[in-house]
Amino acid sequence: MRRICAVNRIARPVSGTLLRRLALASIIANVGIVVTGGAVRLTASGLGCPTWPRCTDTSYVNTAEMGVHGVIEFGNRMLTFAVGLIALATLLAVLAHRPRRRGLLPLAVAVFLGIPAQAVIGGITVLTNLNPWVVGLHFLASMAVISAAYALWRRIGDPDGPTVPVVPTPLRTLARITTGVSVAVLVVGTWVTGSGPHAGDHGAARNGLDPESISQVHADVVFLLIGLTVALIFAFRAVGAAGATRAAIVLLAVELSQGVIGFVQYFTHVPALLVGAHMLGSCLVLLATLSMQWSTRERRPAEAPSPWAAAPAAEAEAVPVTA
Structure with missing residues (x-):
């Protein structure tokens, strides 16, 4: 026993x-x-x-x-x-x-x-x-x-329980686009790094891209990401999605902090300490983006469906049928 x-x-x-x-x-x-x-x-x-x-x-x-x-x-x-x-x-x-x-x-x-x-x-x-x-x-x-x-x-x-949306379909699409742009920021950021001075070894090759030009591309994508995030904040707030609004505000705050680090390191000739902080910031931008994306839906008991999930069906019933 x-x-x-x-x-x-x-x-x-x-x-x-x-x-x-x-x-x-x-x-x-x-x-x-x-x-x-x-x-x-x-x-x-x-x-x-x-x-x-x-x-x-x-x-x-x-x-x-x-x-x-x-x-x-x-x-x-x-x-x-x-x-x-x-x-x-x-x-x-x-x-x-x-x-x-x-x-x-x-x-x-x-x-x-x-x-x-x-x-x-x-x-x-x-x-x-x-x-x-x-x-x-x-x-x-x-x-x-x-x-x-x-x-x-x-x-x-x-x-x-089942996953149900907490915001309407157009806003979920906008959130996905924002997530895609956030990923693009990370990808283009690796191109900037590959063109810069910190190669990991004094004899390592660079990718051949012009550092100034690719940095400008990176900055443009970042500005697009910030604009989309601001749009999400107002859109989420308009539909009363408090959790999604908070997640988008956190994302904006992380983006702005990361942007400040990026600009300072660019104009101070890419000091190693700021580059390290920028790498940490990249991880935080990713996590904040995932949090925002996750906030657009949640798991609920089956007997409590989302009103946004039922909206298309309700709209279809409201359309008059003509011969």
């Missing part, structure tokens, strides 16, 4: 609170690896370990001869294992959670598998001597993992 009780204690399902905390830790860890990866590039330590998966041709760890650059690069590689362990713990917690909620497992698997995939892309950046296009892909892969981790965290916090 005692043995059975001990087994039951060990097999006790993971609580939703613990599961959500692990998912939040996964978000923070993945944002952290972006920031530390930026530190590798900004300290010109991108080739501190000149090969991959080993650090040298004969060692998996850095050597004293490699100096501080080897320490920084190898340390960042070790942090990948820490991020992976958090993702694994989250995946195991999802498997142990009862009752098993639909949609959690695919997201947890995506986050867990995204870590080694992102690490492989990082290895390719080393093997290609920090090719700027591959470096940009490495950053965007991290953004994809953060997106999956955020979706997992939000899904855990949502109640069971």
Whole structure:
């Protein structure tokens, strides 16, 4: 009897609170690896370990001869294992959670598998001597993992039930367009980085784009994003979507803060510290964008559908039928 009780204690399902905390830790860890990866590039330590998966041709760890650059690069590689362990713990917690909620497992698997995939892309950046296009892909892969981790965290916090819209269809479309422009800002931002002075190593190539011209393109897309966000704030407020309005206001605040950092770093000749802050800001812009997108719908009990979901049918019934 005692043995059975001990087994039951060990097999006790993971609580939703613990599961959500692990998912939040996964978000923070993945944002952290972006920031530390930026530190590798900004300290010109991108080739501190000149090969991959080993650090040298004969060692998996850095050597004293490699100096501080080897320490920084190898340390960042070790942090990948820490991020992976958090993702694994989250995946195991999802498997142990009862009752098993639909949609959690695919997201947890995506986050867990995204870590080694992102690490492989990082290895390719080393093997290609920090090719700027591959470096940009490495950053965007991290953004994809953060997106999956955020979706997992939000899904855990949502109640069971169908997903229903809280704003009308045109505003959901506008929110999707805004999300697409936000992604475009991140993509074009990697082109700006690839044309700038912080290559990750003094001998690394640049992408050949004119820094001033591509920075202007980046700024134009940012202005478009800010304009769309302002439009969302007024539109959400007009339909009484308080939660969506708050999310859009937070997004605007993050965008403006990130824009200030971007302009200051441009006019101060791209100091490393501000570039690092800008990379953190990119993660925050992504998370704020996802929060805004998520706020356009919510999960409700089946007996309480959204009025916006029923609106098209009601409008159809109101149209007179003529012979």
